[in-house]
Amino acid sequence: MENITIKINGMDVSAPAGSTILEAARLAQVEIPTLCFLKDTNEIAACRLCTVEINGGRLAASCVYPINPGLEVKTNTPSLREYRKKTLQLILSNHDRSCLSCVRSGNCELQTLCKEMGVDADDYFDGDKTPSVLDESAAHMVRDNSKCILCRRCTAVCEKVQGIGVIGPNDRGFATFIGSAFDMGLGETSCVSCGQCIAVCPTGALYEKSSIDEVAAAIADPAKHVIVQTAPSVRAALGEEFDYPIGTNVEGKMAAALRRLGFDKIFDTNFSADLTIMEEAHEFIERVQHGGVLPMITSCSPGWVKYCEHYFPDMTENLSSCKSPQQMFGAIAKSYYAEKMGIKPEDIVSVSIMPCTAKKFEIGRDDQDANGVADVDYSLTTRELARMIKQAGIRFNNLPDEEFDAPLGIYSGAGVIFGATGGVMEAALRTAVETLTGEELKKLDFTDVRGTEGIKEATYHVGDMDVKVAVASGLGNARDLLNKVKSGEADYHFIEIMGCPGGCVNGGGQPQQPGYVRNTTDIRTLRAKVLYDTDAAAPIRKSHENPAIKELYATYLGEPGSEKAHHLLHTSYVKRSINNN
Amino acid sequence: MTCKKQGVQFSGTKEQEIALKEMISQLKDTKGSLMPIMQKAQDIYGYLPIEVQTIISDETGIPLEKIYGVATFYAQFALQPKGKYQVSVCLGTACYVKGSGDIFHKIEDILGITNGECTPDGKFSLDSCRCVGACGLAPVMMVNGEVYGRLTVDDVPGILAKYE
Numbered sequence: 001m002e003n004i005t006i007k008i009n010g011m012d013v014s015a016p017a018g019s020t021i022l023e024a025a026r027l028a029q030v031e032i033p034t035l036c037f038l039k040d041t042n043e044i045a046a047c048r049l050c051t052v053e054i055n056g057g058r059l060a061a062s063c064v065y066p067i068n069p070g071l072e073v074k075t076n077t078p079s080l081r082e083y084r085k086k087t088l089q090l091i092l093s094n095h096d097r098s099c100l101s102c103v104r105s106g107n108c109e110l111q112t113l114c115k116e117m118g119v120d121a122d123d124y125f126d127g128d129k130t131p132s133v134l135d136e137s138a139a140h141m142v143r144d145n146s147k148c149i150l151c152r153r154c155t156a157v158c159e160k161v162q163g164i165g166v167i168g169p170n171d172r173g174f175a176t177f178i179g180s181a182f183d184m185g186l187g188e189t190s191c192v193s194c195g196q197c198i199a200v201c202p203t204g205a206l207y208e209k210s211s212i213d214e215v216a217a218a219i220a221d222p223a224k225h226v227i228v229q230t231a232p233s234v235r236a237a238l239g240e241e242f243d244y245p246i247g248t249n250v251e252g253k254m255a256a257a258l259r260r261l262g263f264d265k266i267f268d269t270n271f272s273a274d275l276t277i278m279e280e281a282h283e284f285i286e287r288v289q290h291g292g293v294l295p296m297i298t299s300c301s302p303g304w305v306k307y308c309e310h311y312f313p314d315m316t317e318n319l320s321s322c323k324s325p326q327q328m329f330g331a332i333a334k335s336y337y338a339e340k341m342g343i344k345p346e347d348i349v350s351v352s353i354m355p356c357t358a359k360k361f362e363i364g365r366d367d368q369d370a371n372g373v374a375d376v377d378y379s380l381t382t383r384e385l386a387r388m389i390k391q392a393g394i395r396f397n398n399l400p401d402e403e404f405d406a407p408l409g410i411y412s413g414a415g416v417i418f419g420a421t422g423g424v425m426e427a428a429l430r431t432a433v434e435t436l437t438g439e440e441l442k443k444l445d446f447t448d449v450r451g452t453e454g455i456k457e458a459t460y461h462v463g464d465m466d467v468k469v470a471v472a473s474g475l476g477n478a479r480d481l482l483n484k485v486k487s488g489e490a491d492y493h494f495i496e497i498m499g500c501p502g503g504c505v506n507g508g509g510q511p512q513q514p515g516y517v518r519n520t521t522d523i524r525t526l527r528a529k530v531l532y533d534t535d536a537a538a539p540i541r542k543s544h545e546n547p548a549i550k551e552l553y554a555t556y557l558g559e560p561g562s563e564k565a566h567h568l569l570h571t572s573y574v575k576r577s578i579n580n581n
Numbered sequence: 582m583t584c585k586k587q588g589v590q591f592s593g594t595k596e597q598e599i600a601l602k603e604m605i606s607q608l609k610d611t612k613g614s615l616m617p618i619m620q621k622a623q624d625i626y627g628y629l630p631i632e633v634q635t636i637i638s639d640e641t642g643i644p645l646e647k648i649y650g651v652a653t654f655y656a657q658f659a660l661q662p663k664g665k666y667q668v669s670v671c672l673g674t675a676c677y678v679k680g681s682g683d684i685f686h687k688i689e690d691i692l693g694i695t696n697g698e699c700t701p702d703g704k705f706s707l708d709s710c711r712c713v714g715a716c717g718l719a720p721v722m723m724v725n726g727e728v729y730g731r732l733t734v735d736d737v738p739g740i741l742a743k744y745e
Contacts, residue, residue, distance in 0.1 A: 165644030172654045181649035182631050189646075579635045579645050 006071040021052055021062035021073055031516055032075050033084065033113050035091075035202055036151035037063040039519040041160055047151055048087050049113065053077055085117050093125035094174075095203075096132055096146035102204040109202035109514050110149060130177065137185025140193040140360040141208050145177050148205040153515075154178065154197035161501060163476035164307070166191045178205075190310040190578050192475070194303035194499045195357030195381075195508020200518070208357050208509060211378040212388055218349040218377075219262040225341075226349045228263040229329045229408070230254060232270055233355040233419030233504040234382045236530035240511040241386035242396045247526030249534065252401025257389045258353075259402060268404045269352065270411030272329035273418040273427070275552070276300065277543035279569050280322045280424075281432040282560035284494055288465070293317045295470075295485060295492040298424050300324045302362035303499025303508075305573065307475050312482055313575035318495075321570040323375075325418065326352050326359055327368050329408065330375030331568040336556045337408060338371075345371045352379045355419070355507030358499060370568045381509030410548035413444075413538030420528035421473035421503035422449035422456060425496040429460065429469070430542045437463050444541050450532070452502045452524045455481050457492075468492045474501035502528070589662050589699050591632045597625050601633065605640045615643060615651060619658060628659040661699040664706035666744045668692075670722045673712035680734075681720035685709060687737045688722070705744070 001016045008021075008028050015024035025032050035047035045061035052062045053074040062075070074080065091110065099105050099121065114120070132146035152169065155178060159165035166189040170179050180189045198206045218226050235251040244250060258266045284296050299305055299320045308315060323331065329352070334345035352359060359379040362368065368375050380388075389396050403409070414430055417423030426446040434441055448458035449469065454477035460467045470492045472481045478497045484490040500507045502524030513523060540546060557565045604621050608614040618637060619629060626633050629652050638645040652658040670676075670685045689695050692705050699706040715721050718730025722740070729740055 159644065159647070166646055168644070168646040168650040170646075170650050170653045179646075181634070181645040579638050 004067050004069050006067050006069070006073060008073045009075055015067060017067075019067050021054075021060065021065045021067060021071075022050055024067050025052075025062065025073070025075055026520065030075055032062050033116070034063055034515055035109060035113065035149060036153060037515060037519065038153050038156065038200060041200075042151070042153050042156035044152060044156075047091075047149070049084055051080065051083060051087075053080060059083075081117065084113075085119050088114055088117055088119045089124040091149050092119065092121065093123075093127065094129050095149065096129070096144070097121040102147070103207045104204035104512075107512060107514070108204060111203075112514070128174065135179075135185050136209065137187030138191060138193065138361075139187065139209065139364055140195060140357040141186070141198060141206060143178070143186065144205050144207075145179070146205075147203050148178055149203055150176060150178065151202060152178075153200040153202065154206060157196045157200050161474055161476055162192075162194060162196055162307075162499075163311075163479045164190065164192060167197065190576065192303045192306040192310065192499065193358035193361040193508075194475070196500060197508075198357065199506075199508050199510065199512060200515075201512075202515060208381050208384065209360060210384055210387075211360075211380055212384050212391075215349075215351050215378050215380065216388070218351075223347065224349045225264050225343050225347055226262070226351060227265040227267055227333055227337075227408075228258055228351045228353060229267045229269045229272070229326070229333075230258070230353040230385075231326070231355055231419065231504060232273065232416050232423075232531055233507060233510065233527065234353050234385065236419065236505055236527040237355065237510045238382050238386060240513070241383070242389075244397075246513070246517075246521060246523055247529055249530045250396075251534075252403075253396055253399040254385075255404055256399040256402040257385075257394050257396055260394050260399075261388060261392055263351070265405045265408070266402075267329070267333070267408035268411055268415075269325045269329055269354075270415035270418070271408045271546070271548060272325040272332065273415035273424075274412050274543035274546045274549050275328050275332065275569065276322055276325045276418075277414055277424075277427045277431050278549060278553070278560045279328075279565060280320050281428050281435060281543075283320055283322060284428065284432055285435060286561065288493065295495045296320055297495045297497055298428075299571075300418065300424055301358070301497065301499040301504075302356070302365075303358035304475065304478060304497045306358065306361065306576075307478065307499065308497075309574055309576040310578055311479065312486075313577065315482065315486075316573040316575060319573055321572070323368065323569055323571045324359075324362060325415075326354060326379065327362065327375045327571070328569050330363075330368075331370040332552070333408060334371040334373060334375065335568055336552060345373050349378070350374075350376045352376050353382065353385045354379050355382050355504045355510045356500075357381060357508040359509070365571075366574070367571045382507075383509060383511060386511065407548040407551065410546060412543050412546045412549075413535030413541035414543045415546070416534045416538065417531050419504040419531050420450070420524075421452065421498050421501075422446075422471045422496065423503065423531065424498075425449045425469055425471050425494070427543060428494070428496075429467075431544045433460070433462050434542065434544070436465075441542075449496075452522070452528070454501065457490075467494065469494045469496075471496045473498040473503050475499055477501075505531070589630075589701060589703050591630050593626060593632060598636065600625050601636055602640060605637060609641045615641070615648065619648065619651065623658060628662045630660065630662075659697065661697060661706065662703065664699045664704050666705050666724050667708070668705055668722065668724050668741075669708045669710045671711065671713050671715075671720065672709045673716075675712070675716040676720040679719040681722075681732075683734050684720055684722060684732055684737060687734045688741070691738060691741055705741070 013028045050062045135143040239248040239250040363376045414427035456471040505527035
C-alpha cells in the first residue's frame with residue numbers, strides 16, 4: 001500500500017495510506033492515550049482522550065482521523081495536556097473513586113492514565129453521581145455502573161463480536177447507563193456468560209463473581225479434601241499477572257503455587273480433555289456409522305452451548321452429549337478417584353481454574369451432578385487464581401517448577417491444545433482417524449484447523465470417507481457458520497465451536513490486557529503458541545494413548561460410550577429463546 | 582421476566598398484533614428502519630411496552646436491548662400508556678420559580694408514580710411539560726386539558742380527588 005508522510009511533533013513519519021493518526025503515531029513510538037478505542041470493534045471516538053492538535057491547533061480524535069499528505073500533528077502540547085487532564089477530571093467526577101479496594105486497582109486503565117497525567121482523586125466537580133447499584137443477577141459476573149465510564153467497549157464486543165447484544169446504553173444525557181432491556185438483570189436475559197465484556201472493560205465496572213472466599217474456607221476446613229484442576233489455557237496466561245511476557249508457559253510454577261495455597265491434590269483439566277476426546281470421538285464415529293444427527297458440534301465451551309440453546313434451539317441435537325472437560329473431571333473425581341482414595345464424594349470439594357466465566361454458570365446447570373453432588377463445586381478464573389496467589393503472599397516468580405499429581409494430572413499433547421481454536425478438532429481427529437482406520441497416523445499435525453481465523457474449513461480423507469470439518473471461534477462467527485449449515489450451503493460432519501474469539505486462550509476469565517496492548521499485539525496467537533509448543537514436545541500426543549486414561553477405561557469405565565461413561569460423562573441440553581427467558 | 586418500567590397490564594388485541602407484524606414485514610428489510618417501525622408501532626398501541634418491543638425484536642432480529650436503548654433515548658417514545666386522566670405540570674421558568682416543582686412532587690407522592698408513568702389501574706398518568714401559555718396563573722397544572730392555576734401544594738389532593 002502507498003505510504004503517506006505526515007509530521008508528528010515536528011518529525012516526519014511515513015505510514016500506510018488509510019492509517020489513523022493514532023496508528024501513524026505508533027510508528028513513531030508515540031502512544032496517544034485512549035480509553036474507548038478497540039480496533040475494528042469500538043471505533044467511536046467517545047472518550048476524547050486521544051485528542052490531538054492538527055494543522056496548527058484544531059482538535060481531532062486521533063483514533064478515527066485518517067492521515068493525509070502534509071498533515072501536521074502535535075500530540076503533547078501544554079494545552080493538550082491540560083485538555084486531557086480536564087477530560088479525566090470530568091470522568092472522575094462521576095466515578096466511584098473507591099480505588100483502594102477495587103478489583104482493578106493496579107491494572108485499571110483509567111487509574112493508569114490519571115497517574116500518567118497527574119490527576120488525583122480530588123473532588124474537582126462534585127455533584128450528582130451515578131449510584132452504585134450492583135447487578136448480581138447473573139451466575140458469573142457483577143456490573144457496577146458507578147465505575148462505568150460509558151466507553152461502550154463491552155456493548156460493542158457483545159453485539160459486534162459475539163452477535164448477542166444483551167447490553168447497551170439506555171436512557172440519555174447524564175442518566176445514560178449500560179444495562180439490559182427494560183432494566184432486566186443480566187441473568188434474566190439471553191447473556192451466554194462468555195465474559196468478553198469483562199475482558200475489555202478498562203475499569204472495575206465489570207468483574208467476575210468471585211468464589212475465592214468459599215475456596216479458601218474449604219481449604220481451611222480439615223474435614224474437606226480439596227482438589228483443583230486447571231484448564232490448558234490458564235498456564236499460557238497466568239504469568240501475565242506476574243509480569244511475565246504474554247505467551248510465557250508457567251505450568252510448573254502454577255502447580256507449585258496451587259500446592260502452596262493448600263490444595264490437597266493438584267490435577268489437570270488436560271487429563272479430562274483427553275477423556276472428552278475418547279467419548280467425543282466415539283460419539284462421532286457412532287453418529288457417522290449409525291445415521292445419527294450430523295454435523296456433530298463440540299460441547300466443551302459453555303458459552304457456546306448456552307448460545308446454541310438461546311439462538312439455535314433447533315440445533316441442540318447437533319451438540320455432542322459429552323460434558324465439558326471441566327465437568328467430566330468433576331464427575332470422575334467424585335466417583336473413580338473418590339473410590340480409589342476411599343473418600344466420600346460429599347467430602348470432596350472440587351475446584352476448577354478456568355480461563356472462562358461461563359464455567360461459573362456451567363457448574364450450576366442441570367444434569368451436571370453425576371454422583372448426587374455437584375461435579376464441580378467452585379470455578380475460579382485465571383484472574384481469581386492470581387489474586388489468591390498474591391493474597392497468600394506466594395512469591396510466584398521465585399517458585400520452582402513442580403508437577404501435577406497422578407492420576408488425574410497425566411495428559412497427552414492432544415489434551416493441551418484444547419485451549420486454542422481448532423485444538424479440540426485436531427485432538428479428536430487424531431483419535432477418530434486412528435480408530436476408524438486402525439492404522440497409526442503418520443503426521444499428527446492437522447494444520448488446516450490451526451490459526452486464529454474466525455472460521456476454518458478442511459476435508460480429510462479417512463478410510464473410504466471424506467470427513468468435512470469446520471472450526472469457528474467467537475459467537476458472531478459461529479452464527480455465520482450455522483446459518484450456512486441451516487441453509488444447506490455447507491454440509492459438514494463435525495464442527496468445533498468455541499465461544500470466545502481465538503478459543504479459551506482468549507477467554508473472558510483471562511488476565512486483562514489494556515486497550516493499547518489488545519490493539520497492537522496478537523495475544524491469542526502468543527498464548528496459543530504455548531499450547532502448541534507443549535503438544536509438540538509431549539512424549540504422548542494422542543488422547544487414546546494417555547496411560548491414565550487407558551487405566552480409567554480398563555479398570556472402571558469399560559469402553560467409551562459405555563453405560564457407566566454415559567451416566568458420568570454425558571449431559572443434556574435445554575431449548576431456550578432469545579427474548580423470553 | 583421481571584420488568585421495572587412496567588406498571589399497567591398489557592391489553593393489546595389480536596388485530597393490533599396482526600397490524601404490527603404486517604407493518605414490520607414491510608419495513609424490516611430497509612436499512613435504518615428501526616425508528617420508523619417503532620414510531621408506527623407506537624401509533625398502533627399508543628406506547629411501546631415490553632410485549633410490543635419483544636415482537637419487534639423477534640420479527641426483525643434486532644436485539645431487544647437495542648430497541649429499548651432507542652426507546653429510552655428519544656422523548657417521543659413512551660414506555661407507559663397514558664392514563665384515563667392525563668396530569669401534566671408545567672415546569673417552565675415562570676411556573677418553576679413559583680414552586681411548580683413542589684406541586685409535581687406532591688402529585689408523585691399521592692399517585693405513587695413519577696414522570697412519564699401511569700398508575701397500575703390505568704387511571705392517572707403524569708408528565709411534566711413546558712410553558713402552556715398561562716404564566717399569569719403560575720404555577721399551573723392540567724388534567725385532560727383542564728387548567729388549574731395559582732396553585733399551592735395543599736390544593737393538589739382536592740384536584741386529584743375530583744377525578745377519583
